[in-house]
Amino acid sequence: MRLVVIGSADAYNAAGRGHSCYWLETRAGVWMVDFGATALQGLRRCGLDPGRLEGVVLTHFHGDHIGGLPYLLIDLAFNHDRRHPLSIAGPAGTRCRVEAVCRAAYGEVIDTRLPFVLDFIELPPRGRERLASLNVETWPAEHGSEGHALLLRVEEPGGVALAFTGDTAMVEAIFEAARGAACLVAECTELRAGTPGHCSWEEWRGSLSRVESASVVFTHLSAEVRAKGPRLLDEALGAAGCPPKAVFADDGAVFAWDPPADAGRPPADQRPK
Numbered sequence: 001m002r003l004v005v006i007g008s009a010d011a012y013n014a015a016g017r018g019h020s021c022y023w024l025e026t027r028a029g030v031w032m033v034d035f036g037a038t039a040l041q042g043l044r045r046c047g048l049d050p051g052r053l054e055g056v057v058l059t060h061f062h063g064d065h066i067g068g069l070p071y072l073l074i075d076l077a078f079n080h081d082r083r084h085p086l087s088i089a090g091p092a093g094t095r096c097r098v099e100a101v102c103r104a105a106y107g108e109v110i111d112t113r114l115p116f117v118l119d120f121i122e123l124p125p126r127g128r129e130r131l132a133s134l135n136v137e138t139w140p141a142e143h144g145s146e147g148h149a150l151l152l153r154v155e156e157p158g159g160v161a162l163a164f165t166g167d168t169a170m171v172e173a174i175f176e177a178a179r180g181a182a183c184l185v186a187e188c189t190e191l192r193a194g195t196p197g198h199c200s201w202e203e204w205r206g207s208l209s210r211v212e213s214a215s216v217v218f219t220h221l222s223a224e225v226r227a228k229g230p231r232l233l234d235e236a237l238g239a240a241g242c243p244p245k246a247v248f249a250d251d252g253a254v255f256a257w258d259p260p261a262d263a264g265r266p267p268a269d270q271r272p273k
């Protein structure tokens, strides 16, 4: 499993970074988790080919997580001449919301000129689904009032599992989703607790010792968290109960895991400290 952080910012593109979304190279093909408005640009900057995508798994419907889909579809249609289906999985209502967003941007293309099928899969708030041979497990997140935001655990066949919080307040299900995973990709939008529907460093600092994944990558960062993150981690590492396994993401960061013997361990030069 190879994870490329395509974007690591909050909805406001704080510190000039892209919207939070992730490229996953798995034994079940290439997938993305979320596709925000800046995602296609992020793929270009990383030299990654959107034509390789089997599909996209969405955590929720906010624009910084789905707003780039119209651009992905026209790129696949006109620059890649794609013919095989593209899977789009997400919470209940995914088909309706994605079609509305794409139609608003490029209605004629979406309605009449897509040379490939969009294969929509609506994921339950709590359950398991198989996308090709990729296992996806879901838990309800606590984020906003539009639809059912999801926590995800994505597992390649016989291989590595990664957990994603998407956007959420601190909920107990995060720890369940992360248990035994190679990595928890966790939102850490704010420095201090109190913003509804989001996690803060203040909360993570007190909870890191409970996370049973091999590593943690913090993302969806405000400018303040990004600026202070490394020092915050150094302080936490000096505190009792905080395991040395976390890192703050930046755009273009790459992490990789080799199953099965090395599962859960990023290469030495990229290993979170």
Ligand SMILES: [Zn+2]
Residues within 6 Å of the ligand: 060, 062, 143, 167
């Ligand atoms: Zn959101």
